[in-house]
Amino acid sequence: MSAAPEHLLLLLLLALLVLQANGACVELEPDTEAVANEGFKLGCISCKMRSEVRAVASVNWSFKDPDKNDFSPMYRYSDGAGVIMDERFADRLNWRGSKKTKDLQDGSIYITNVTFQDKGTYLCTFSRKLIYTETFHLEREYKKEFVMNVVPRLTRSLASILSEVMMYVSIIGLQVWLVVEMIYCYRKIAAAGEEALRESATEYLAVASESKDNCAAVQVAE
Structure with missing residues (x-):
């Protein structure tokens, strides 16, 4: 075998390793069109830039009606447990983000039985504490805001x-x-x-x- 194919194979393996190292967390734009009476995933991902640094994160979701100016607390996930904070979403929110870890990077939630009243602006907030040493911590906050529309059927x-x-x-x-x-x-x-x-x-x-x-x-x- 010539040297060129061996070099190409080595480069391919290195590329796969890089993709595996960086592909564990990919920030994607969330869907913004839900169908009434069906489920819908509210996607929110915040990738930690330095994987070797320990971190602890919590996620807060807020909701704003189209005719309102302020957000109201909707859902909070911290220490492996989620709490619904808005009665309009009672028994309709499920956690679909990172599990079995305090270093949350996926803060997605799932709405069951979407209604037309769910139309509005959603705000996802990541609160992350980066633990460099036992005495040196840094607080970081990441926010993602998007408007969700509700339609009778998917178009x-x-x-x-x-x-x-x-x-x-x-x-x-x-x-x-x-x-x-x-x-x-x-x-x-x-x-x-x-x-x-x-x-x-x-x-x-x-x-x-x-x-x-x-x-x-x-x-x-x-």
């Missing part, structure tokens, strides 16, 4: 539909291209085989004719 955007259509067109196009390539290769191989057979037949006839002439010359000499 698809034109961009989503066009993307799906283009995906199917690409798949069909690739299949057609593969079929054409297979036919072309088959014809090329078949033509090469026929040419080889013709050359073999020509060589055989030439050898046979030469052998016949040699035999005739031998008989005349005798």
Whole structure:
């Protein structure tokens, strides 16, 4: 094996290790459109930048009605337990974030039986204490705010539909291209085989004719 493939394999392994090291926590934009009478996940992720530093975090969710100016406490998760703080969401909120750890990075919650009254602005707040030493701590706060809309049924955007259509067109196009390539290769191989057979037949006839002439010359000499 040459050195180039070995180097490429080594780079690929290093890339996978880097992805595994940094891919444990990925901050994504939350969905903002819920369907009435169905469940909906309120996503909120705050990735800790230095994984080697110990940390303790808590998550607070707040809600603001479209016609209100201030947020009201909605849900709090700390020390492995969640508390619903808004009666409008009583028995309808479940923790979907990090579990079995005090170093929370995923603060997502899940709303069951979404209603049109759930439409509004949601605020997720991470309160994280970074523990560098026993005597040196740093407090950090991360906030994520977004507006959630509630619709009677899920609608698809034109961009989503066009993307799906283009995906199917690409798949069909690739299949057609593969079929054409297979036919072309088959014809090329078949033509090469026929040419080889013709050359073999020509060589055989030439050898046979030469052998016949040699035999005739031998008989005349005798």
